[in-house]
Amino acid sequence: MKSEIRNPKCETSSKDQNPKSQTNPQIGASVSVIRAWDLFRISDFVLRAYAGLICGLLLLSVVSAGDQAQWGQAFTRNMVSAETGLVDSFDPATGKNVKWSVPLGSETWSTPVVAQGRIFIGTNNDVPRDPRHKGDRGVLLCLDEKDGHLLWQLVVPKLGTDVYLDWTRAGMCSPPTVEGNRVYMITNRGEAVCLDIEGQANGNDGPYRDEGRYMTANNRTSLVAQGSTLVPRDANDTRGTLDIGPTDADIIWLFNIPKQAGTWPHDSAHGSILSDGDFLYVNTSNGKDNTHRRIRCPDGPSLICLDKKTGRMVARDYEDIGPRIFHSTWSCPALGVVNGRKLIFFCGGDGVVYAFEPLELRGAGVPPALRGQEALDTGKVEALKRVWRFDCDPRGPKENVSQYMGNRQQSPSNIKSTPVFFNNRLYVTVGGDIWWGKTQAWLQCIDATKTGDITSTGLLWSCALKEHSCSTPAVHDGLVYVADCGRQISCIDAETGKVCWTQEAKGDIWASTLVADGKVYVGSNRRDFWILAAGREKKVLSTIELDSPISSTPIAANGVLYVATMTKLYALQKK
Numbered sequence: 001m002k003s004e005i006r007n008p009k010c011e012t013s014s015k016d017q018n019p020k021s022q023t024n025p026q027i028g029a030s031v032s033v034i035r036a037w038d039l040f041r042i043s044d045f046v047l048r049a050y051a052g053l054i055c056g057l058l059l060l061s062v063v064s065a066g067d068q069a070q071w072g073q074a075f076t077r078n079m080v081s082a083e084t085g086l087v088d089s090f091d092p093a094t095g096k097n098v099k100w101s102v103p104l105g106s107e108t109w110s111t112p113v114v115a116q117g118r119i120f121i122g123t124n125n126d127v128p129r130d131p132r133h134k135g136d137r138g139v140l141l142c143l144d145e146k147d148g149h150l151l152w153q154l155v156v157p158k159l160g161t162d163v164y165l166d167w168t169r170a171g172m173c174s175p176p177t178v179e180g181n182r183v184y185m186i187t188n189r190g191e192a193v194c195l196d197i198e199g200q201a202n203g204n205d206g207p208y209r210d211e212g213r214y215m216t217a218n219n220r221t222s223l224v225a226q227g228s229t230l231v232p233r234d235a236n237d238t239r240g241t242l243d244i245g246p247t248d249a250d251i252i253w254l255f256n257i258p259k260q261a262g263t264w265p266h267d268s269a270h271g272s273i274l275s276d277g278d279f280l281y282v283n284t285s286n287g288k289d290n291t292h293r294r295i296r297c298p299d300g301p302s303l304i305c306l307d308k309k310t311g312r313m314v315a316r317d318y319e320d321i322g323p324r325i326f327h328s329t330w331s332c333p334a335l336g337v338v339n340g341r342k343l344i345f346f347c348g349g350d351g352v353v354y355a356f357e358p359l360e361l362r363g364a365g366v367p368p369a370l371r372g373q374e375a376l377d378t379g380k381v382e383a384l385k386r387v388w389r390f391d392c393d394p395r396g397p398k399e400n401v402s403q404y405m406g407n408r409q410q411s412p413s414n415i416k417s418t419p420v421f422f423n424n425r426l427y428v429t430v431g432g433d434i435w436w437g438k439t440q441a442w443l444q445c446i447d448a449t450k451t452g453d454i455t456s457t458g459l460l461w462s463c464a465l466k467e468h469s470c471s472t473p474a475v476h477d478g479l480v481y482v483a484d485c486g487r488q489i490s491c492i493d494a495e496t497g498k499v500c501w502t503q504e505a506k507g508d509i510w511a512s513t514l515v516a517d518g519k520v521y522v523g524s525n526r527r528d529f530w531i532l533a534a535g536r537e538k539k540v541l542s543t544i545e546l547d548s549p550i551s552s553t554p555i556a557a558n559g560v561l562y563v564a565t566m567t568k569l570y571a572l573q574k575k
């Protein structure tokens with residue numbers, strides 16, 4: 001482990017507590033321990049998928065129909081599509097409007113993306129597609145858009161250490177971002193990876209050549225950080241190394257966020273990578289350890305910036321977010337152009353929204369911004385420059401936040417969804433932590449044009465939601481559509497924050513709303529999928545019971561609606 005890069009201020013004690021033996025004030029004794037624990041496991045790991053999860057046509061309210069190559073619009077994150085002719089009902093039992101469906105694993109928390117004839121979706125390995133890959137794994141499937149057959153897959157062994165670092169059976173939670181022939185994503189082991197869109201079918205490209213060893217479970221710790229790259233611990237140790245075939249993923253580069261950036265992710269890594277110019281922006285999932293009381297890496301970054309070509313870290317935040325993280329860092333970065341100025345928006349695990357200047361290699365005007373070039377040339381890690389910060393819950397506790405764990409009345413807020421940029425405004429769902437915090441939640445509209453600490457001046461409006469929310473809002477035609485854990489779908493006026501209508505679903509909603517073709521699509525954890533008419537008047541077009549809970553956000557691409565349940569991916573098209 002000598003050559004591993006560790007944040008010297010991270011606590012790396014081996015005294016990891018057995019999660020089952022942790023002190024939990026909510027958990028009593030004997031039978032209730034088991035029940036509460038099981039319930040805890042279910043709810044807690046669900047949460048991690050909805051950092052929005054749970055993401056460039058900037059400023060355009062209507063985007064071109066076609067692919068959906070990242071979470072939401074690139075990169076305002078607005079989940080609005082210009083696709084038309086989409087289904088207003090379907091029925092898997094009769095095949096009505098079902099183009100095709102394919103099995104996934106047993107748990108699917110990822111939202112699909114569609115690019116260049118391919119569909120990418122994360123799942124687990126409980127339905128193995130390749131007998132060489134057995135056991136619990138994180139899986140990214142690359143499927144043919146025509147019929148859903150497998151083109152290639154990235155199969156990542158579990159860390160196999162502390163379950164809170166790589167949750168059992170959770171699979172690959174992060175939706176990828178596809179750009180050209182490259183696929184950027186975060187694995188279940190917390191690594192940012194760049195993959196070849198063609199996989200191994202056209203050969204092993206890029207500097208990274210150790211895919212066989214990487215995908216081999218018993219060699220899972222064999223790669224160690226050396227400088228800015230990962231190298232085999234023992235190059236001669238090839239025991240059990242997988243022979244790479246044409247249906248395997250081709251890794252171009254790999255950046256191990258916990259080891260190389262000095263973070264301690266919580267539950268399971270999750271996030272959608274934002275691509276801007278030569279750089280990638282990645283949330284680190286930094287959070288509590290398995291005690292839920294301790295931040296192991298308080299000095300670790302919450303947001304990092306990587307060189308798109310090499311995966312090297314070139315910048316990070318120095319906002320001192322770590323000590324105030326209530327649970328984990330759920331939210332993904334977004335981007336907007338505010339009065340001609342590009343900004344990166346990021347929601348910390350401390351309930352604060354930050355706007356940063358993006359790194360630039362070349363400024364479009366004068367003087368040229370050279371910080372990005374310097375970072376590339378010198379190997380320096382730049383500090384992301386903050387333009388403004390906005391505390392979504394200024395009255396919430398700010399010190400010793402761990403003492404509020406489990407307090408349903410009083411706690412800090414955190415942000416579990418992704419901020420959405422639209423017309424110089426940022427729309428954010430914020431509130432108490434689903435499993436550990438107060439139940440209050442709000443949709444807030446923030447003025448993105450200000451600078452400095454805008455906590456007291458930046459709020460345009462705040463609208464109370466029914467209960468905790470981890471859904472990313474969708475903004476369209478003067479209205480905001482958002483779901484929450486109180487089983488509620490809301491339509492809210494984007495200018496005033498006034499509620500136009502609400503609809504109760506059968507279960508908690510962890511997914512986000514998609515607005516497309518005059519319709520609002522969203523599914524719940526009770527298997528019910530909703531299609532409503534977009535607009536100020538409420539109209540339910542159909543409700544469909546699917547095979548299993550829905551925590552993935554529906555997307556539209558090339559005339560087809562894609563809906564993933566825990567176990568199946570449906571491609572839906574009018575017949």
Ligand SMILES: [Ca+2]
Pocket residue numbers: 196198199200201202203204205250
């Ligand atoms: Ca290749």
